Each structure stands twice: as C-alpha cells, then as structure tokens.
Amino acid sequence: MARPPIFPLADARTVADDGDDASFCSTCAFSSACLAEGVGKRELRELHVLVDHVGPIAAGNHVFRKGDPFDAIAAVRAGTVKTYVNDADGHERVLGFHLPGEVIGLDGIDGERYPCNAVALDTVMLCRFSFQRMSSLAARLPGLQRHLFRLLSRGIGTAVQLGNDATADQRMAAFLLGLSQRLATRGFSATRFRLTMPRTDIGSHLRLAPETVSRVLKRFQDDGLVDIDRREVELLDVEALDALAAPVLSR
Amino acid sequence: MARPPIFPLADARTVADDGDDASFCSTCAFSSACLAEGVGKRELRELHVLVDHVGPIAAGNHVFRKGDPFDAIAAVRAGTVKTYVNDADGHERVLGFHLPGEVIGLDGIDGERYPCNAVALDTVMLCRFSFQRMSSLAARLPGLQRHLFRLLSRGIGTAVQLGNDATADQRMAAFLLGLSQRLATRGFSATRFRLTMPRTDIGSHLRLAPETVSRVLKRFQDDGLVDIDRREVELLDVEALDALAAPVLSR
DNA sequence: CGCTTCTTTGACGAAATTCAAAGCGTGTGG
C-alpha cells in the first residue's frame, strides 16, 4: 500500500489526448463550465491540449500524497477520490469524497505542496491540468480565470460546511443528501446509489465513530427514511431527510 | 442593530485614496504580498488606484450581510472582523475572526452573493477592492493573479482546519496559538494580546458552549498555561499549548 | 448608580465515544 502516487506522472499510465474532439473531455467539468463562463469553443481547444488523461487508477492507489510538490489539479472523470490527512496521533481525517466532475488539488496552490493525500476508492479516471500552464491560459481567457476563481471560492464554501455543529443524525442526513445531489448533477440517480467508502471513512468525514454511523443508518432505516443494504443506498423519504439536514445549511 | 452594511458603499464613509503614495496601503497585505509575487512597483500603483479605503467602522456595524450582491473583497487594515452565518434554528455560527492583513469576502466569488455576514468587533479599517477590476488587472499582472489564487487556496486550507475533531482543550489551545501566530506575523506581540470577541463567539467558532470556553480557559489558567484577565491574554507556556494543539494540525 | 451584557460556577443530563464481541461477505487456497 506504499506504492508511489500517480502524480507527478513519473510512473503514471497516461492516455494521450487526441486534442481534436472537444467533447471527449466533456466529463472534465471544465469544458461545460467554461463554456458557461463565456469561453469560446476555439479557446476551449487551447484548454484541452494541456490536459493529461490519467487512469485507470485502481482502488487503493494514491493520486498524490501530502507533501508532494504541487504542480497540477485534476478533475475526476470516473470513480471516487478520497482526500484525507493524518493528525499527530496518526488518526485519519477524511476531508472529502470527490465524485466525477469535481476538482481536486486546489488546496495545494498556496503551499506549493499538496496539503493532503488523495486516494482512489474505486477505479478512477482523471483529467490532469498543469496548473502553471492553466494559469497562463487563464490570463488570456477571462472566462477560464473566472471559472478558476469560482472553483476556489466554492472550495472555501464546501470546506466551511464541514465545520458545522450538528447532531449525528443531522450530519448524516446532510451527507446523504449532498451525495444524492452531487450525483444527480452528474446524471446519476438521485435516490439510488452506492457508497463507495467504508463506514470508517464516512465517520471520519463527519466526525463520528464508525459505530455511530452504523447506528444512525440503522435508525434511518427503521424509520423508513432510507433503504440500505450493505453499501447500496436508496433514499425513501427525501423530505424527512431535508428537514433533518436543515440546521446544517446556513440560512 | 439592523443598520445597513457598509458595502456596497451606499452609505459608507469612504476615505478617498491619494493614489500617489504606494506605502500608504502597506497594511493591506496586498502590497507586500504582491511584491513578493513578482509584481513590480509600477504595477503596484495600478492596484492601488482601485482601492477604496473604508472606515473607520464602529463595533457592531456590518461590513456586508449574507445575501448582499458580491462585488468586492476587502483586506482588514485595523481591528477585527467577525464572519458568521445563522443556521436554520437561528443559532449563530462564527466562521472566522479576521485580523489586520487578512482578506474577507473571497467566499462570495462563487455565488455572486456574500454567503456570510461580516461585522466589526471593534473599530475597523478596510481596504476595499472591486473584484471585477482586480480580476481584469490580474489578467495583466501574473503576480497578482498568482496572489489571488494563493489567497483563495489558503482560504480552503483555513476552512478545512475548522472541521477538525478534537477535544475542547485541544481546539482552544490551537485557537490561542493561531491568534498568537497571526498577530505576530503582523508585528504584534505573540504572547500578550487582547481577545476582541466575547466568549460566546469563541465558543461558536470552536463548536463549544460559552460555559465550556470559560471552564477550559480557567483550567489553562490554573495549570499555568496562560494568564487571563477578562479579555487580556498572556501565553505563559507555549510549549504545553503546542503539545495540546498538536492533534489539531495535520501531519 | 442602576442597567445591560458578558462571564463564571455548579449540578445535572444527554449525546456520542469507547470497549468488547459477535455477524456477515468476500476472496483464497486447499
């Protein structure tokens, strides 16, 4: 499990980009999002030539590790990436689960090193962007610059969300709904999905013991809010979950 | 207490910038930081002409409110700004205390509205930057763009910090040390300083009841870690505090 | 000086962690 990370491409299996099919990277989230920001299709091609398509990365392999020199950000194309840190006692703290369309590595810009570890939870495909080259391009493409500012700003918002005080039930409800919504945005079912991470990771992410995760999910099940079999989830009563999660979201 | 916010300058007492003294805004954190990023002095002047010097803002007045249209970020020049949100139950949650040299408003870029409230805890002076104009400038000044990316990235990092799991003692130690370090960076004493916020706010920030804040501080005092009189703090045993705070910081 | 706001203190209670142990699935090797 101490294999080297995939970044910085020293040992990566990289799929070269054809560069001539703009829709090829549509799941990168950059293409569509940048179009929405007013980046023209011609300019979009400029962005695509600086993309490395990375993967597949098997579950358990690291994309990057805390302390690695920062040189790129990446959009998840398929699979789930978990970011985490270890505190001084060695306890793992999960910062986030990153689904297709989401971007990882932004927090590494400041310190020029990645401040956390990123590991694949299942088979992962990535689009890797040299940050230096993307910055240069952003200076010429206002839409791209705007998109990057937005992504970073959003990153603050999502990080802030995690700091909330709330009961175990409320945090869990918010977690399930958050997953649901993010999956729905990417075209997956909003009500049936698979938890790609173990209970331990969910707990670490929500500041709960894994036992508590198990108990809360059981109670949700008993109360008819969800149907859970192992890692398969079906949301049965979104209304009730919403009501539970309400205090987590700011007014 | 329902007075209108200072932004967007509708009602603000704004001090016009002379524009001809680059050192005038040295405490904005932008000047020195941007110089470090390779922005030349001539270019720096371009940045200064788009600065509004705002203030003084009296304690209790809002700089902006959640939902206000986002159009500017601001660097604190003097005083302390508290950012906070109210959850669905009306409970206040303090996101941060912003000291001189620190920047507020970055989290508003994404949604085009400020996602939180910002209020002065004491007499506050600000440098206000039109974000639109700063973005345009950033396209021409790579150093400025880099600085903005860094600021945003750092914002993610500090927000992530708050999500930590830790005991009340550990969080409080980390909070005191964090304040100490940030004040020291700005030239203030690292060991003696004033808490500009009530216990309630500290608690809300650290996810603790104000009573717990009081008890923890008392214990720190009894154990000789700090000397606290009302809101005046002296750190007596930084080593011990560091040891306490260790699990909060990622390894 | 009297009000308000903030802070401290104590007693109690609740939510979640910890500890311990038993199920359950999956994959592997005999």
Next chain:
DNA sequence: CCACACGCTTTGAATTTCGTCAAAGAAGCG
C-alpha cells in the same frame, strides 16, 4: 466446492465529554 481467514459492519453496555439549565458575580455604559 467448501472451509477458513480477513476486513468490514453491527450490536450492546459502560463511560466520558460536553451541553443545558439556573443563578450569581463582574464589568462597562449611559
């Protein structure tokens, strides 16, 4: 194909930390 081992999950009981409630004390302010 089955048995076994390993990791993950569930469950129960005891413990602990912190929040809640109540009230008194202190400081600042008009």
